[in-house]
Each structure stands twice: as structure tokens, then as C-alpha cells.
Amino acid sequence: MGTTTNKQRILIVGQHYWPETFRITDIAEGLVERGYEVEVLCGTPNYPAGKFFEGYGFFKRKREIRNGVRITRVPEIPRGNNSNFRIGLNFISFPFFALFYVPFFLFKKYDRVIAYQLSPVFMSLPAILLAKIKRKPLFFYVCDFWPHSLFSIVNIKSPFLRGLITKISYWHYRRSDGIIGVFKGMQERFISEVGIDKEKTLYIPQAPEKIYETKANDSDIKARFSKTFNIVFAGNINPAQCFDVITQAAKIVREESSVDIRYIILGDGMSRRWLEKEVKKLNLEKHFVFEGLKPVTEVPKYQSIADATIVALSKSPLFEYGIPAKVYSYMPAGKPIVAAMDGEGQRLINEYAKCGICVDSGDINGLAYAILKLTRASKKSRNAMGESGRSYYFKHFEREHNLTRFIEFTINDNRIPDTEYPDN
Known part of the structure; x- marks a missing residue:
């Protein structure tokens, strides 16, 4: 279960990927282990220190292959001293530059598009656009549920701004054909607040590498x-x-x-x-x-x-x-x-x-x-x-079990039961 004999091609879009330490790297490499072809469109690594990792730069090392995963990196403005201004520039720069890379992916064949979404929510815009143009299913893998993750860190008092950010965030999620939340609370809010059908949502814990x-x-x-x-x-x-x-x-x-x-x-x-x-x-x-x-x-x-x-x-x-x-x-x-x-x-x-x-x-x-x-x-x-x-x-929470659940939901279109785990 969860393996494939057909070389289905998966495109993952998200700002962060190896050598930055995010779980999506292990998922992508796990998909390759299971027989899928995987390509990643991501940013230039600079998190969390705020400067480009050694060997990388604005125009350096834009394409590489690691453990079977093809990686394309778009330019982005590094976080620098991690001030609010620099973080804001960093947030905007990835989706902005990634949109210019979209035409290069239009001539490639993909069976699924997966948006790996942390903060900000609009890092998923290139994935939404690619899936729409190519008419392929789009799945969200959400680690930071906007706007709630933003409001928990930034005290935005204006009702107008809070409402606007909420509408923008939910617009992104409603573009998906299926959505995974790494917290049970996320899944419940996707259903009750965003208005996504329960069968199109799933909770999968973030199993470590x-x-x-x-x-x-x-x-x-x-x-x-x-x-x-x-x-x-x-x-x-x-x-x-x-x-x-x-x-x-x-x-x-x-x-x-x-x-x-x-x-x-x-x-x-x-x-x-x-x-x-x-x-x-x-x-x-x-x-x-x-x-x-x-x-x-x-x-x-x-x-x-x-x-x-x-x-x-x-x-x-x-x-x-x-x-x-x-x-x-x-x-x-x-x-x-x-x-x-x-x-x-x-x-x-x-x-x-x-x-x-x-x-x-x-x-x-x-x-x-x-x-x-x-x-x-x-x-x-x-x-x-x-x-x-x-x-x-x-x-x-073991990694292989959760990887199988991920594959069944996003690739095999199986609506599987939610994880329950209160017993020891």
C-alpha cells in the first residue's frame, strides 16, 4: 500500500527545502523511495540565520539533484538580521520570483501539485497558478495555518486588517482539491471556518526524519x-x-x-x-x-x-x-x-x-x-x-506509516480515516 509501479510525477512547491531543515525534504525523498518522480520548486536557502548557505546565492546553484529529487531554486531576498522589514521582504520575494519560473514548468508533465505551506500563506501562489494552468489536482500540506499563526505572533488590532488577511488566507486554502494539516486543530478549522468538506481534509502528524x-x-x-x-x-x-x-x-x-x-x-x-x-x-x-x-x-x-x-x-x-x-x-x-x-x-x-x-x-x-x-x-x-x-x-507516529497516509490521500485519492492515538 502506498507504493507505485507507474512513474507518476509530483511537483512540490514551497519556499523552504534542504539544506534548510524542514520536514518536506524527508517527504520528497520518501516519495522517490516509493517509486515516484519528484521535482521541487523552492527558494534559495537562508533560514534561519538570514544569510545564504555556503555555495548558494541569488543567482548561484539554481538547479541540482539530491537523493533522486530534482530541485529548482528561485532567487529570494535573504532574511538578513531577521528584522520585521527584512522578513517581510523575504516573504514577498519568493512568490514574486517564483511566478517568473512558472512558464518553465508549463511544458513539463506532472500528475499532482503539492503546496508546502509555512509562513506566509502566499508562498503557495505559484503552486495554485501551476495547478490551475495545467489542470492538475492541487493539495496543500499546511504547517502554519493562516491567519491564526500570524495573529499568535503579531498583535494586529485593526478589525479591517484582520478580516482582510483572513479572507486572503482562506482564498488560498479553497483553491485546493485536498488539504493536510499537521495539527488536529487545523483540520477542524479547515472544516468549520474555511468551509472545506471533511473528506477533503486530513490530519497527519509531522513525523521526523x-x-x-x-x-x-x-x-x-x-x-x-x-x-x-x-x-x-x-x-x-x-x-x-x-x-x-x-x-x-x-x-x-x-x-x-x-x-x-x-x-x-x-x-x-x-x-x-x-x-x-x-x-x-x-x-x-x-x-x-x-x-x-x-x-x-x-x-x-x-x-x-x-x-x-x-x-x-x-x-x-x-x-x-x-x-x-x-x-x-x-x-x-x-x-x-x-x-x-x-x-x-x-x-x-x-x-x-x-x-x-x-x-x-x-x-x-x-x-x-x-x-x-x-x-x-x-x-x-x-x-x-x-x-x-x-x-x-x-x-x-512512525515515519513510514505517515508517509503511506500522505501518499494514499494526495496521490491515490483514497479518503482514509483520521489518526487516533489516545491509548498507550
């Missing part, structure tokens, strides 16, 4: 952190991650405990400079270690030396029925998760998988005492939490 399912060791990393209690964060450093909660909790933990803790930060993003300054202001330099942006192949090596992993998220109605991708990538590591978030993510950690301790979003004291509780727990107890999360992951 296969590499996260392996356990790796690195002697140098192990030696560096052999005498400390290690809490690992891996991902983008941005406002949604609530590092103010993590740093304030770390300050309380330092005052309440003599345990030598290291918060190992893997990643980069628009809030990194703020975070480094905040760590210095709170005199936490000894406890926070910034390792920078790492390829996904390196992350399991750090998770192997972790005593726990950590995530803290801002309040958002989407999280009531959704689980952040970061949690999925933590679970197969077999380490307990300490978290501050609401909704389904909290229920997963505390009730379903029983793989750590999760308090409410924004609860600084609660997060601090959750960390303290883990430091005081026996290694056997922590290992039991971690293994519970790992086994739950393989039962409900």
Missing part, C-alpha cells in the same frame, strides 16, 4: 558533557519557543539546586541574539551552551547524552488540538521531555505516552519545579519515561 529514530553516539560530545545534567533543545530559536520562560525557570533551578545543569541549545533563529543577551543578564552563561545550527544527522548524537529534552511554547488555540513537531523528534530519542505548553501536547506527554512532565504554557515556576523533579528522580525512573515515549512514537 528517519535519522531521529536511530540512536547515535559521539565520544567527543559524550566527554564534554559527561559530568553534567544535560537538557537538550533542538530547533528554531524564535518567539513562539518562549525562551523567556525557559531562562527564568533555569534561574529558579540554579537557586534551588546544586545540580550542575547544562541547557544545550542546538539551532539558530531570529531570537538567538536576544536569548544570548538574556542568558548573560541572568548570569546563566555557565549553564547555557550554544552549539549553533546542526544538520539533522548530528542531533541524535546530542540527544544520546541528554538526561532530558525541553520545549516551551506560547499560548495558541492551534495547540489545543495539535502537537508541535519538536515533540515528535524528541520522543524516539528515548529521553524524558520537560515542557511548558497547553492542549494536546501536554496531554500526550502527561497522559497518553507518559514520557515526561508538562506544565501549562507560561508557567515559569511549574517548569522550574518540573526540571527539579527530573534532576531528583532516579536514572531508572527517567529511563522509563523516555522508553515509554519511544515505544509510543513507534506505535503511532
Whole structure:
């Protein structure tokens, strides 16, 4: 199920792709593994640091093949210092330049067009246009549900502007023949707010790349952190991650405990400079270690030396029925998760998988005492939490299972049941 003997051709359109670390890369390569021909139209990699990756540029390295996927890159204005102005230019530049590439794709044969949509929603415009002209089915794979993801970060008070952005966003979604949301809450809003028929929607969790399912060791990393209690964060450093909660909790933990803790930060993003300054202001330099942006192949090596992993998220109605991708990538590591978030993510950690301790979003004291509780727990107890999360992951979120569901819905036109997973 989910494999093919015919060489169906799939076009994926989205601003972000390898070497940027987004899940769509693994999906595209998974489709190639299953026998499909895949081409990607994407931007020039510069996320999250804001400068082009080595070897890439405005007019450099525009076409390449990686693991069987044909990649065409359009110029885009990099995010630079991640100011609102530069991010705005970056948002506009991809769909603008991609529209000029549309004519080059009109003479190619595709069976399906898939729009990979993060922020902003209008990164999907080239996909809409291509599918319309070529009269091919268009499917959306939505990671950021607009306008709600925008409103959760940017406080737009004008009713007129909020209404206009909502209409524009929903117009994009209504162009699709089918739409996948990575949160259960997204799927429900596609139906109730956007007005899309239920059978044209599907919820598929963001399963991490296969590499996260392996356990790796690195002697140098192990030696560096052999005498400390290690809490690992891996991902983008941005406002949604609530590092103010993590740093304030770390300050309380330092005052309440003599345990030598290291918060190992893997990643980069628009809030990194703020975070480094905040760590210095709170005199936490000894406890926070910034390792920078790492390829996904390196992350399991750090998770192997972790005593726990950590995530803290801002309040958002989407999280009531959704689980952040970061949690999925933590679970197969077999380490307990300490978290501050609401909704389904909290229920997963505390009730379903029983793989750590999760308090409410924004609860600084609660997060601090959750960390303290883990430091005081026996290694056997922590290992039991971690293994519970790992086994739950393989039962409900494993990559091949979710890839098959993706194929059945977007390519084979099968309307499949929604994922249910409350049991352990």
C-alpha cells in the first residue's frame, strides 16, 4: 500500500527545502523511495540565520539533484538580521520570483501539485497558478495555518486588517482539491471556518526524519558533557519557543539546586541574539551552551547524552488540538521531555505516552519545579519515561506509516480515516 509501479510525477512547491531543515525534504525523498518522480520548486536557502548557505546565492546553484529529487531554486531576498522589514521582504520575494519560473514548468508533465505551506500563506501562489494552468489536482500540506499563526505572533488590532488577511488566507486554502494539516486543530478549522468538506481534509502528524529514530553516539560530545545534567533543545530559536520562560525557570533551578545543569541549545533563529543577551543578564552563561545550527544527522548524537529534552511554547488555540513537531523528534530519542505548553501536547506527554512532565504554557515556576523533579528522580525512573515515549512514537507516529497516509490521500485519492492515538 502506498507504493507505485507507474512513474507518476509530483511537483512540490514551497519556499523552504534542504539544506534548510524542514520536514518536506524527508517527504520528497520518501516519495522517490516509493517509486515516484519528484521535482521541487523552492527558494534559495537562508533560514534561519538570514544569510545564504555556503555555495548558494541569488543567482548561484539554481538547479541540482539530491537523493533522486530534482530541485529548482528561485532567487529570494535573504532574511538578513531577521528584522520585521527584512522578513517581510523575504516573504514577498519568493512568490514574486517564483511566478517568473512558472512558464518553465508549463511544458513539463506532472500528475499532482503539492503546496508546502509555512509562513506566509502566499508562498503557495505559484503552486495554485501551476495547478490551475495545467489542470492538475492541487493539495496543500499546511504547517502554519493562516491567519491564526500570524495573529499568535503579531498583535494586529485593526478589525479591517484582520478580516482582510483572513479572507486572503482562506482564498488560498479553497483553491485546493485536498488539504493536510499537521495539527488536529487545523483540520477542524479547515472544516468549520474555511468551509472545506471533511473528506477533503486530513490530519497527519509531522513525523521526523528517519535519522531521529536511530540512536547515535559521539565520544567527543559524550566527554564534554559527561559530568553534567544535560537538557537538550533542538530547533528554531524564535518567539513562539518562549525562551523567556525557559531562562527564568533555569534561574529558579540554579537557586534551588546544586545540580550542575547544562541547557544545550542546538539551532539558530531570529531570537538567538536576544536569548544570548538574556542568558548573560541572568548570569546563566555557565549553564547555557550554544552549539549553533546542526544538520539533522548530528542531533541524535546530542540527544544520546541528554538526561532530558525541553520545549516551551506560547499560548495558541492551534495547540489545543495539535502537537508541535519538536515533540515528535524528541520522543524516539528515548529521553524524558520537560515542557511548558497547553492542549494536546501536554496531554500526550502527561497522559497518553507518559514520557515526561508538562506544565501549562507560561508557567515559569511549574517548569522550574518540573526540571527539579527530573534532576531528583532516579536514572531508572527517567529511563522509563523516555522508553515509554519511544515505544509510543513507534506505535503511532512512525515515519513510514505517515508517509503511506500522505501518499494514499494526495496521490491515490483514497479518503482514509483520521489518526487516533489516545491509548498507550
